[in-house]
Amino acid sequence: MSDIERQLPVGHEIFLDHVGHFVHDANAASAALTRAGFAPTAVSVQVAPDPGDGKLRPTGTGNVTAMFRRGYMEVLFKTADTPLGLEFAASLTQFSGLHLAAFSVADAEAAHRRLAAAGFAMRPLVYFERPVTTATGSGTAAFTVTRVERGAMAEGRIQILTHRTEDMVWQPRWLDHPNGTQGLVDLLIVVADVEEAAQRFARFTGRPATPRGQGRSIRLDRGRVELFTPAEFAALLPGIAVPRLPFIAGYALRVAALDRTAAVLRQGGVAFRRDGGVLVAGFPPDIGLGAWLFAEAAMDFPWH
Numbered sequence: 641m642s643d644i645e646r647q648l649p650v651g652h653e654i655f656l657d658h659v660g661h662f663v664h665d666a667n668a669a670s671a672a673l674t675r676a677g678f679a680p681t682a683v684s685v686q687v688a689p690d691p692g693d694g695k696l697r698p699t700g701t702g703n704v705t706a707m708f709r710r711g712y713m714e715v716l717f718k719t720a721d722t723p724l725g726l727e728f729a730a731s732l733t734q735f736s737g738l739h740l741a742a743f744s745v746a747d748a749e750a751a752h753r754r755l756a757a758a759g760f761a762m763r764p765l766v767y768f769e770r771p772v773t774t775a776t777g778s779g780t781a782a783f784t785v786t787r788v789e790r791g792a793m794a795e796g797r798i799q800i801l802t803h804r805t806e807d808m809v810w811q812p813r814w815l816d817h818p819n820g821t822q823g824l825v826d827l828l829i830v831v832a833d834v835e836e837a838a839q840r841f842a843r844f845t846g847r848p849a850t851p852r853g854q855g856r857s858i859r860l861d862r863g864r865v866e867l868f869t870p871a872e873f874a875a876l877l878p879g880i881a882v883p884r885l886p887f888i889a890g891y892a893l894r895v896a897a898l899d900r901t902a903a904v905l906r907q908g909g910v911a912f913r914r915d916g917g918v919l920v921a922g923f924p925p926d927i928g929l930g931a932w933l934f935a936e937a938a939m940d941f942p943w944h
Contacts, residue, residue, distance in 0.1 A: 644862045656863025660740030661715040661927045662732050669715040670704045672924035675908035677819025678706040684770045700725025707814040710823030737928025738888035739796035748784040748802035758843045761789035781808040795886045819904040820896035826864040830873045832885040890931035901934050
């Protein structure tokens, strides 16, 4: 990870903020995260203002999150037959796993204008909210989300957001995990056409794509997007199924102590292998296809 130790970006910075698993059963997914040594939050149902009357209504999805000291991950599930809920269901018919990646900026409205100027087909800004419990009662987590039209980013729901309630989202009581996870580092994506995907992600993030082996790396102010050819990915992570191209195949996490992570995964019955300073664990079936990669420092990951 970079030297930036803030949770949220300032100025023109852009961070890898979170990733999202699309799942069938929120409770089963939460139990799978617990077995892997994460400390998931309670189930939360997302709402947004209705364009007609401004009243808060369900968006069609809910989530369970695992909050880190840098970024987070979530599992999402369908809650209603809204347009967003139906899109979610359509994605889930392909496979369960990673269908969402979100980047954080200080000004989502400015990001919306930038993406439109870069040629992306845009949806209106949306102001999501979800109820959260706090140490003393309850509160609301709020986000402004910039979204492109479905299909504009072939990998899935790739979006940019601004957090409006940092204290509600990253509550201290949720940040410690038995497996020692401290932060989201990088996102791994397998693509058929590396050059096309690299140019598109460079336009989306506003950051250049640089060559890395057969693939490309988009270095953000915190975190990276790593694009792999199928052959390069198969050599890196043999045994991880690729159901389609493009495919968000996994993500890298920084942990406090690799031996501690290994012990917790073993106790939870989560299969893994160790390759030098990296642990590779396939996702439990209840959170879909793909893999976690754990290391104590970003430089331990082979693409670094």
